[in-house]
Amino acid sequence: MHSVVIIGAGGVGSVVAHKCCQLPELFDDIVLASRTESKCKRIAEQLDKPVRTAQVDADSASQLVSLLQREQPELVINAALPYHDLNIMDACLKAGVHYLDTANYEPRETACFEYHWQWDYHQRFVDAGLTALLGSGFDPGATNVFTAYIAKHYFDEIQQLDIIDVNGGNHGYPFATNFNPEINIREVSAKCRHWENGEFVTTPPLSMRAHYTCPEDVGTYPIYRMYHEELESLSKHFPSLQRAQFWMSFSDAYLQHLEVLSNVGMTGIEPIDYQGQSIVPIQFLAQLLPDPAALGPHTQGKTCIGCLVRGVKDGKKRLIHIYNICDHQACFREVQSQAISYATGVPAMIGAKLVLEGQWRQPGVWNVEQHDPDPFMADMNRYGLPWKVTELDPEFQLDTEEHQATNAVH
Ligand code: NDP
Numbered sequence: 001m002h003s004v005v006i007i008g009a010g011g012v013g014s015v016v017a018h019k020c021c022q023l024p025e026l027f028d029d030i031v032l033a034s035r036t037e038s039k040c041k042r043i044a045e046q047l048d049k050p051v052r053t054a055q056v057d058a059d060s061a062s063q064l065v066s067l068l069q070r071e072q073p074e075l076v077i078n079a080a081l082p083y084h085d086l087n088i089m090d091a092c093l094k095a096g097v098h099y100l101d102t103a104n105y106e107p108r109e110t111a112c113f114e115y116h117w118q119w120d121y122h123q124r125f126v127d128a129g130l131t132a133l134l135g136s137g138f139d140p141g142a143t144n145v146f147t148a149y150i151a152k153h154y155f156d157e158i159q160q161l162d163i164i165d166v167n168g169g170n171h172g173y174p175f176a177t178n179f180n181p182e183i184n185i186r187e188v189s190a191k192c193r194h195w196e197n198g199e200f201v202t203t204p205p206l207s208m209r210a211h212y213t214c215p216e217d218v219g220t221y222p223i224y225r226m227y228h229e230e231l232e233s234l235s236k237h238f239p240s241l242q243r244a245q246f247w248m249s250f251s252d253a254y255l256q257h258l259e260v261l262s263n264v265g266m267t268g269i270e271p272i273d274y275q276g277q278s279i280v281p282i283q284f285l286a287q288l289l290p291d292p293a294a295l296g297p298h299t300q301g302k303t304c305i306g307c308l309v310r311g312v313k314d315g316k317k318r319l320i321h322i323y324n325i326c327d328h329q330a331c332f333r334e335v336q337s338q339a340i341s342y343a344t345g346v347p348a349m350i351g352a353k354l355v356l357e358g359q360w361r362q363p364g365v366w367n368v369e370q371h372d373p374d375p376f377m378a379d380m381n382r383y384g385l386p387w388k389v390t391e392l393d394p395e396f397q398l399d400t401e402e403h404q405a406t407n408a409v410h
Helices: 011-021 037-046 061-071 082-095 122-128 142-154 181-188 230-237 252-263 281-288 328-335 339-357 373-382
Strands: 002-007 027-034 052-055 075-078 098-101 131-134 157-167 192-196 199-203 208-213 220-226 243-249 272-274 277-279 302-313 316-327 364-367 387-392
Touching: 002 011, 002 061, 002 339, 011 027, 011 037, 011 328, 011 339, 027 037, 037 052, 061 082, 075 082, 075 339, 082 098, 082 122, 098 339, 122 364, 131 339, 142 157, 142 230, 142 302, 142 316, 142 339, 142 373, 142 387, 157 220, 157 230, 181 252, 181 281, 192 220, 192 230, 208 243, 230 243, 277 281, 302 339, 316 328, 316 339, 328 339, 339 373, 373 387
Parallel strands: 002 027, 002 075, 027 052, 075 098, 098 131, 131 364, 157 243
Antiparallel strands: 157 302, 192 199, 192 243, 208 220, 220 243, 272 277, 302 316, 316 387
């Protein structure tokens, strides 16, 4: 029997709460806390098991510490925004609580998605005898564990990695993001970096494109190369990687809207003065866009997210594809959320389960790929994210082409 506090009651926090409630024998005592407590209460009404709710502002270190000292959970699942990671980690250290998140720390003033701020907490978590598990969502999260699993079971050495994230779903809005709009747009409009021969190579955002046919019946989509945070930890933890790239699908409508919004300055992260009031354009824009937690009922279609891994086994070249396919409407029927929130919330619950059960509990700050991937992979099959492995012709290459880049905003 274990107790957790979930912080954040958006798309991801809601799925985490639903999935934890599906394992009442493990997650005995759940508190759902967020800035707007009414959202926690609305989620609590959907759940099969009683969950307590609380109000907390994660920008306030003292509010976080008093919440954790009052509730005394064993683990915090951070499903709020990347800006809050360090505050929540500090509060966990003060209150003696394990920590888990799905996105790395990002300062508000720069969109830089880097791990060093959180890795710097390693010794403090070791000294406190506490575990911090970073990036336990889908990407990062499942994609890191996929890589570790494939490296463990299929290769002597992995050499190239392409993480491919296709959302073949349609939410019916002219422009919406399937997770927090501010974080999504900061990520997509940042300069691209990919790992090549021991260093990160920087190129304009979305300046490389390929047409990718997903397995099964998901379809063919344009995918664009961009930076994603798991490239940093995977290139560090798998030093044999000569190249690692991340690709994401975008519809033409999404890219057109993003380009116009960037061109007129609406995606800017610097505060501007508006009639004597300081506003951040991207935060104002985020207020106007649909709430990702509200997309569930309208979103049709499937996601296909996975890894193409190249390397050598017994002296022979190999190419392995590992992926999960999620159906938006099936996710909605189960937990009242679309598949992106679902595919993030399930691995957060699994990571929490493995820390609480002791299988992934180890003092210090860890990325998910540093642990044994096998129990996580077994739990993905058990709790709603089944995956498949296929062997492809090692000569297969993505049909890449240059694409007119959007202007880098950050
Ligand atoms: P949402 O915007 O839907 O939800 C964010 C939640 O955080 C809201 O409940 C919001 O409260 C709360 N929040 C914001 N500021 C504060 C604060 N100061 N104090 C307390 N709570 C606060 O985002 P998502 O659920 O889509 O995303 C959540 C996280 O998951 C993000 O960090 C995102 O980057 C990450 N993510 C990770 C993925 C992965 O695969 N690894 C994929 C998708 C998302 P309020 O309602 O008051 O604004």
